[in-house]
Amino acid sequence: MCNLYLLRTKDAEIAQFFGAAHMPGANYAEEVYPGYPGLVVADGTIRPMTWGFPxxxxxxxxGQPLKPKPAA
Incomplete structure (x- = not known):
């Protein structure tokens, strides 16, 4: 698995499908890699968030935990 996801659907269509509020001007790319923005539906809105597991x-x-970063 290469950790690459394609998002070719428009954000307005995704918001309509999930019944979420559309936030125009979201900054995301069609190709989504860990550590880069991807669309997320949360709290009834659609917004960009860093994609990947921390x-x-x-x-x-x-021995103290460092600031989490997305896994590649």
Whole structure:
């Protein structure tokens, strides 16, 4: 699996399908890779969010969790 997803449907059509509010001007691409914006329907609206599962790493010095980043 290459972690590439294609989104060729317009955001207005996706909002209509899910009965969500449409937010015009969403910044996303047709090709969605982890770490890049993809469309998400949340709280009754459609909006761009970073695509992917968060990868939590720990500091080698302290063992404390570092800021999560999308897994590639």
């Amino acid at each position: 990868l939590v790493l720990k500091s080698k010095k302290t």
